[in-house]
Amino acid sequence: MPAPAIELRGITKRYPGVVANRDVNLRVESGTAHAVIGENGAGKSTLMNILYGMVVPDEGEILVEGTPVPMSSPADAIAAGIGMVHQHFKLADNLTVLENVILGDEPTGRAGRIDFEAARTRIVELGDHYRIPIEPDALVADLSVGNRQRVEIIKVLYRGARVLILDEPTSVLVPQEVDELLKNLRRLTGEGLTVIFISHKLDEVLTVADEITVMRNARTVAHTRPAEITSRELAQLMVGSELPTPEPRTVEVRSEVGLRLESVSTRGRGHETSLSDIDLTVRSGEIVGIAGVEGNGQSELIETILGLTSPVGGRVLLGTEDVTEAATSIRRRLGLSYIPQDRHREALLLDATLWENRILGHQMHPPINRGVWIDRKAARADTERIVADSDVRTPSIEVLASALSGGNQQKLIVGREMAGEPRVLIAAHPTRGVDVGAQAAIWTRLSAVRRAGVAVLLVSADLEELIGISDRILVILRGRFVGEFDPAAIGPEDLGAAMTGADAA
């Protein structure tokens, strides 16, 4: 039996406060497509970054074709024939495809001049060989997301990669592009290359992967093949025993409306999806889940509710108040809370202390707000309360937010957004990138505020999460709601199909 293309043995990586990978073992046979799946925060990305030399593990070894290879930088990985296509593309928009592909690896001719012709020939050959056609002279800025991804793949192949790592390659693509990509991956493995890809989408994994490794809570917990497992079983493996049992839906939804959008439309800027004719009602004591592939209008929906984007048509109501034209601070004062998906960018002042972060978004609310003044004592006291109630692991509320691990930051944010009796809570991917323990705690808290009569809008890409805690699920596709489902009567497969529009036709 030939040596596996890649073998990771006993990989451990610790970050302050978190173990991202704990004794991870992964064996990838040559010429196969190998899926690494797991929940957000399970340690997949860290593992891939280790394999690509971007992160150096504390323990363990990496074997390429049976030989241990020290991997301390991406240059080592490239030299060993390993290439990576990042989830967020690393392309220069104002350069052509050709220039992007050769960037950093330029073929030089006489007197150090770049031999563009040789490069062009190589790129066209690669495209023909793997049937991934690209136009070398197109400007990257003009390309669709799917085509940009092809450029990334060609870029990796151009550097002679035999092993390709793709980090959540389908999360940014529209359904047709996903099909195209999956076909391309098949062709690559057909030509003897090895593909390792990270995914959350079980249906894709089951169709394209030859082998599957499941990660949970920083460990590899299972290794299997598509023929031997169903997607339900895979989901169980991913979530493990922490799978939230859907609560019996005995909570009576009240009649009062927390949040209502009436035929709201927005005009997207640049690549953004615009909302068209969105109607949405979230009642007090109800969790409405919004399911969809990322980039189908979720962020525009959130921005519109927050008041960061003004709709071109329609009305936004908080309770009975029309806030279509109201500033974000007024909406906040009316009891709008928000748990953002990107906490570093939207929810935290990383260089400020925990108690100062407690003020953020509540600077207009008593007891912290007293007219023009901020009551620092009240802010500190309430931060102590959150730290105790939500089990935020910190030595003090005087430490900087950047010092906390992701899960603890998120617990602090969730505690803050639930303080001061919110009326409407928007939770966007509330458990993304947090460990399983924090995840369960956050779900429990969301259910608790629902019971307290808050109208909750849950935007998530995590199907188990949506099905587990929502009262209703709306599916968003290209800026429109395309379906409504009862979580008790739908499985992840059906929901996944609806999200990609596969069932709508």
Added chain:
Amino acid sequence: MMETRIERVLLQLIAPVVAIFFAALLAAAILHFTGADAGSVLGEVVAFGTTPASLVAVVNKATTFYLAGIAGAIGFRMLLFNIGIDGQYRLAVFFAAVVGASVSLPPVLHVTLIIVVAMAVGAGWAALAGYIKVTRGVSEVISTIMLNAVATGIIAYLLAPGRLAERAAGSNNIRTTPIPSSGWFPGFEVAGKEVFGFTLVAAALGIGFWILLNRTRFGFELRASGLSLRAAAVSGVNSKRMIFVTMVMSGAMAGLVGIPQLLGSSHQYGLDFPAGFGFTGLAIAILGRNHPLGVAFGALLWAWLERSSQILDLLGVSREIVTIMQATIVLSVVVAYEVVRRVNVRRQQKLVGRSEHVGIESGATA
């Protein structure tokens, strides 16, 4: 945890101390290589710099620097580079001098009017830059630099005999009409030298700035916007309004930069009115970490270096050595602050990591 707070303050102090020490070392090395006796030069400089006359001059100069530093710090706190402090204060003090000389009012009112005019002109001039940033996205760095040039042009045009100025008797200086004594800000005597009365106002403004930043909702929103514009916007801060208001406040403060000099000693605006405090103010704001106390310290240090350097010519040493020192201080303090910031974050992460570990272990045994 009090301990971390004290430690943090100490950590903050290390950076400027290291920077000054490094700059002094470099200055000594340069002195040495240019053949001067570094030890004796330093001794002379310190001796001259600590005479009572020098100290009073330092405080007066520092008052001007302090106002410029606070004007810079207000902008920096929200990541705005108000390069236009220079133009704002020159235009402000010019119009304040013109208005001050053209009215006759009782003493307190007269001074108040002059100050209000200065703040209004400075604020208005900065507001132009703020407005086009908010509405058109023009970087305030570019617009304020250009507005500096425009201010120079406006003053050059108006500061001419027959317009808003006159030729001073017996000199080549062209200046505005002197302000009558009801529009002077009385100073107080220390060691036979007069300290600007406006120094006290500057100190009060520093305290006010601290209270605004740390105790008010507006100050919190300002700091939050400076730390993360996006997070602040999500929390309910109107970023555009914040940018505009900050620019206006910085401009109003900048408008006061020339006031200690105008009200305390020259009482007129002329060709000889000192210019170029804008960049000094920014350097001092950086040195003082945009903190009112730090800026005060920076302003005093700057003023002291400038004052003491006057003796260097007499010692046959080039005075530019002080400029080199000042530049070295600013450059090395920026590096030192960043190093301290990283050390601090790492230290805190360790603390947090330890407590998480303890938490997990005690959780397991419970």
